[in-house]
Amino acid sequence: MKKLLKVLTVLLLIVLVYLRIAIYPQLDLISGFSAKSVASGHFIDNRNLEIIQQGDNDIPKIDWATNEINDKGKFATSTVHGLKERKAIYREGLGATLINGDFDVAKSYEVPKRTFIKNNLPYPLGNNNPEDSVFANIDYYKLIKAVEDAFDKEGQKKKRTRSVVVLYKDHLIAEKYAPGFTATSKILGWSMTKSLTGTYFGILQKQGKIDIMNPAPIAEWKNDERSKITINDLLHMNSGLEWEEDYTKICDATKMLFQAEDMSRCQLEKPAKFKPDTYWYYSSGTTNLLSGILRKQFKTHQEYLDFWYSSLLDKIGMNSALIETDMSGNFVGSSYGWATTRDWAKFGLLYLHKGNWNGEQLFDESWAKYVATPTNTSNGKYGAQFWINAGGYFPDVPRDMYYCSGYQGQMVAIIPSQDLVIVRMGLTEEPDFDFNGFLRDVIGSLKK
Structure with a gap:
């Protein structure tokens, strides 16, 4: 015993x-x-x-x-x-x-100024109700089936899709929501927010206020090998800086998102592990560093806050959009962007139109090509804060597709050759949700 x-x-x-x-x-x-x-x-x-x-x-x-x-x-x-x-x-x-316990909840804070433009246009180019439209080259039976197949049948809990929106030739041709969600439901895009963050550099570059080929404006890097890292390298996740992103354990990314006061410094403080433009590694810390670089482009914090909305989100009528901040007041550009599914689709449509929104060019047409061009050493999977299909990751989907992608299977797919934007929001990734099959079937509803 x-x-x-x-x-x-x-x-x-x-x-x-x-x-x-x-x-x-x-x-x-x-x-x-x-x-x-x-x-x-x-x-x-x-x-x-x-x-x-x-x-x-x-x-x-x-x-x-x-x-x-x-x-x-x-x-x-x-x-x-x-x-x-x-x-x-x-x-x-x-x-x-x-x-954390050191945060002063009584301290005053600034908030972004919002502008809600009314243009009397139907969705998606405006915020009025979408127009009824019928295209002769769409097999609507196939389209409806493709969208319905993206959702769980009653009693199932595998695909866990919350919403789907499909835009074709500037028209809403399909839309569906899971029980409890509607066209007004705001959904977290997770890492789709990275694509928003990257876009601000395209906007500033068009305005002549930044050159992405210049070294990153970071004083702490001036006297070591990191001084050669450009904004272009950061946008491509190709800086060579040390980072670990593995959400199955405690890592750099989880410590940043759930412990750091200033998320823009987490990647900044990492040493160089490889030479710039020689090693691709996906890093949420890099995108939050980019958010910090954006903040330095403005004289005041208020200007930084306003810019994210006035130059892009409110400009295209993404009025539901909200980007959350960290304790230091930085937008968490890696992960914390919210919007309705319809508004996420508007962002995709802006890229489908190569930066032009109702006649106003927000970023140069070349920027859309830039973000969709493969990053060195990414094997055709990644561009500049966008994922791409150049390497055929989705074998039954056109190679010109590029897309925003977020944790648990958020996606805004931009397919220029088909004049399509396809959005899926949910709680599952592959293999529980078959993105290749879903995109293939939606595209397959368009008659040749």
Whole structure:
């Protein structure tokens, strides 16, 4: 009996040591993810706690968290079995921000000035109701089936698509939403936000205010090998800077998103691991560094905040859009962009029109080609803050397709050869959702 007790005691100690070493450090990230997700989903899209926990937070380990919403104080808190409480506050115009104990919630803050342009045009070029349209070259039976097949049938929970919007020749030709979601539902694009962030450099370049081929304007790099890194390298995720992006564990990306006060510095402080333009590696830290570089282009923080909306989002009528900020006031350009599915489609349409929106050229036509041109060493998968199909990742989809892509299968697909923009928002990636088959079938509804 004593021997058995000794064995059990040793096993218990092993388990406790494992929990302390492997699990306990993750609790801060788990409760952080959960608090941020709850605050954003509730205060931005008016989702209740049950819907958020069964949808957005239905992720291994994240579902360990216990969450509470304080509507009066406009914040959410989360713990894991009573440990590691984290808090996310909501501020109108800035979204939800995960904060630490040093953050001064009473401090005043600036918010972006918004302009809502009324042009009396139907959606998608305006915000009025879309026009009824019938195209002779569309097989509507195939189109409807392709869209319906993107959603789970009743009782299923595999594809978990929330919405689909299809634009063809500037017309809305298909649209569908899962129960609980509508055309006015705001959905987090996750890393689709990177494509928005990159676009601001195209806008500034057209305005003659920046040259992306110049070295990145970072004082900390001036006296070492990082001084040779250009903005172009950063846009292409080809800087050679050290970074780890692996959401299955504690890594640079998770520490940045759920612990950092100033996310723009996380990549900035990393050493060079490779020479610029010789090694491609996907890095959310790089995009937040780009957001920090954008901030330096303006004399005041207010100008930086306003620019993201006045130069792009409100300019094309993406009036539902909201980009959330970190504790230091930087837009989290890597991950925290929200918009309705229709408005995400507008962003794709802007690129389909090579930067022209109702006659106004927001960025040079060449910029659309630039973002869709393969980055060195990416094997035809990545351009400049956009993913691309040049290497045939989706074998049954035209090679000229390029797309915004986000965690859990968010996608804005731009297909110039077909005059198509296809948006899918959801909670699953491949293989649970077959993007190749979905895109193939939508495109297949267009008669040759």
